[in-house]
Structure formats: structure tokens, C-alpha cells
Amino acid sequence: MFEYDLLVVGSANADLVVGVERRPGAGETVLGSDLALHPGGKGANQAVAAARLGARTALLARVGDDAHGRLLLDSQRAAGVDTAGVLVGGAPTGVALITVDPSGDNSIVVSPGANGRLTPDDIREAAALLTASKVVSTQLEIPLETVEEVVRGLRPGTRFVLNPSPPQELPAAVLAACDPLIVNEHEARVVLGADAGATPEEWAGALLALGPRSVVVTLGEEGALVADASGTARVPAVPVEAVDTTGAGDSFTAALAWRLGAGESLADSAAYAARVGAVAVTRQGAQASFPTAEEVAAV
Numbered sequence: 335m336f337e338y339d340l341l342v343v344g345s346a347n348a349d350l351v352v353g354v355e356r357r358p359g360a361g362e363t364v365l366g367s368d369l370a371l372h373p374g375g376k377g378a379n380q381a382v383a384a385a386r387l388g389a390r391t392a393l394l395a396r397v398g399d400d401a402h403g404r405l406l407l408d409s410q411r412a413a414g415v416d417t418a419g420v421l422v423g424g425a426p427t428g429v430a431l432i433t434v435d436p437s438g439d440n441s442i443v444v445s446p447g448a449n450g451r452l453t454p455d456d457i458r459e460a461a462a463l464l465t466a467s468k469v470v471s472t473q474l475e476i477p478l479e480t481v482e483e484v485v486r487g488l489r490p491g492t493r494f495v496l497n498p499s500p501p502q503e504l505p506a507a508v509l510a511a512c513d514p515l516i517v518n519e520h521e522a523r524v525v526l527g528a529d530a531g532a533t534p535e536e537w538a539g540a541l542l543a544l545g546p547r548s549v550v551v552t553l554g555e556e557g558a559l560v561a562d563a564s565g566t567a568r569v570p571a572v573p574v575e576a577v578d579t580t581g582a583g584d585s586f587t588a589a590l591a592w593r594l595g596a597g598e599s600l601a602d603s604a605a606y607a608a609r610v611g612a613v614a615v616t617r618q619g620a621q622a623s624f625p626t627a628e629e630v631a632a633v
Contacts, residue, residue, distance in 0.1 A: 612633060
């Protein structure tokens with residue numbers, strides 16, 4: 335019997351967000367809105383998103399012993415996330431510098447801080463969390479060697495979900511564990527290199543050939559494409575007026591991972607995740623924008 339529906343191993347950042355009319359070019363200064371501070375980071379975002387939906391969720395991460403770290407811990411606990419696996423100290427809490435334009439699109443620069451100190455030893459010491467979790471989800475805002483240790487520590491029957499963001503070349507053992515590997519267009523091209531192909535179907539096929547058991551390609555306003563050994567399928571987007579896309583991909587990944595763990599098909603899980611992401615982009619911020627299951631049902 336699993337104690338957790340989802341364990342998220344990943345980053346926790348303080349998001350410093352400024353709205354801009356347009357992004358500055360090289361050497362250019364533009365004026366923006368007042369600075370907003372939000373709890374964020376791909377790992378912390380996924381954990382909050384899943385817990386809001388009703389998943390029994392735990393987070394394994396590292397934050398600094400500082401005000402930003404306390405903000406992140408408070409946000410996790412308020413959402414109902416088990417924070418016993420969150421380590422404190424070693425470096426300042428990670429920070430993401432985010433600009434958001436009038437269309438809701440964002441650009442992000444991350445200073446990893448304590449996220450870069452989440453080590454393979456930390457994963458080994460948290461073995462009980464891994465064995466207690468039905469699904470384990472992670473990203474690449476923590477060291478790749480730490481992600482590799484997560485894969486080595488998985489128990490039989492635990493499903494592994496990876497969003498390789500920010501993207502980099504992935505070891506064969508990590509790729510082989512992914513079920514699914516979740517990428518957007520940019521991430522697909524980086525993972526695949528020069529032979530990426532021209533269409534989402536080609537990307538998915540090429541990614542599957544690298545070893546993942548399944549692949550999800552997110553396509554923004556065009557929805558998503560899911561692929562596994564049985565074939566590919568398109569999942570339509572939910573049309574909404576986007577306000578801020580920050581964290582929308584994290585809410586999609588969390589919802590998908592949770593529904594897969596509940597036994598739903600890849601396509602049905604992605605369709606549910608698309609509705610979750612659609613609600614999230616209609617609101618400002620990352621974690622503050624994530625919906626409850628009741629709000630998703632109303633979409």
C-alpha cells in the first residue's frame with residue numbers, strides 16, 4: 335500500500351515577477367510593474383498543484399534557512415503537502431527572475447541556490463519516501479546526478495515522470511525509466527538534437543526511440559500529443575484568455591502524474607491535465623493560480 339499518490343523531487347524557488355510591455359533587447363532597459371514575490375520552483379509548484387487537486391503529496395527538496403525558504407514551506411503546508419522531506423540549509427533559497435508580457439507569456443532566469451545542493455546522498459537518505467510513493471515526478475532544476483539517483487531508488491511498481499526542464503542531454507537509464515517523458519517543443523529539440531524532425535508526431539516517435547515508455551509533447555494553445563507503444567493521439571487545448579502562463583506546465587505535469595497513478599489512460603490523464611493548466615493560466619502567479627478539483631470540474 336502506497337502512503338503517497340505522488341512524490342515530487344525537485345526545485346523550490348522564490349519567484350520574483352515583473353510585468354513588462356515587452357522584453358528588453360541586449361543592452362536595453364524597460365520599465366515594468368511593481369515587483370511581486372510568489373512561492374515557486376518546478377518541484378514546489380508540482381507538489382502544490384497535485385495537493386490542491388486532492389492527491390496525497392510529498393515534496394523532497396532543499397531550501398535555504400531564510401525568509402524565502404520559510405515562504406516556500408508555508409505555501410506547501412497550506413496546500414496540504416507533506417514537507418518532511420524538505421531539507422533546510424546549505425545555500426540560500428533558489429530564486430527565479432520572471433518577466434511577464436501582456437499576452438501572459440513569460441521569460442525566466444533561475445539562480446538555483448539550495449536546489450543545486452540537493453544531492454544523491456539526500457535521495458538515498460530519503461529512500462523511505464520513494465518506496466512509499468505510487469508516482470515519483472522530477473525535473474532538471476536540480477542536479478542531473480540527483481535525478482539519476484532517484485531512478486536508481488525507485489521501487490518496483492512506482493511510476494517515474496520526468497519533465498526535462500531546463501533541457502539537457504539525458505542518460506539512457508533515466509530515459510528508459512520515464513513513463514512518461516513530458517516535453518514542450520523547445521525541450522524536445524534539445525533532447526533530440528539535430529534530428530528532432532518537423533512535427534510533434536516526429537518528435538514523439540524519435541523520443542520514444544530513445545527509450546521512454548511513453549511521451550507527452552505539450553503544444554501550448556494547440557493542446558498536447560501523447561505517444562506510447564500503442565500509437566499517438568492529440569489532446570485538444572481548452573480555449574481560455576491567458577493572463578500569466580507561469581507554472582502552467584508544472585500544474586499540467588502534476589495533474590497528469592496524479593491521474594496516471596490513479597489508473598487513467600495516458601490520453602485521459604493528459605486531457606484532465608489540460609483542463610488544470612487552462613484554469614491556471616487565467617490567474618496571476620504560479621502556485622496561487624492552481625485550481626482545486628472542483629474548479630477543474632467546472633471547466
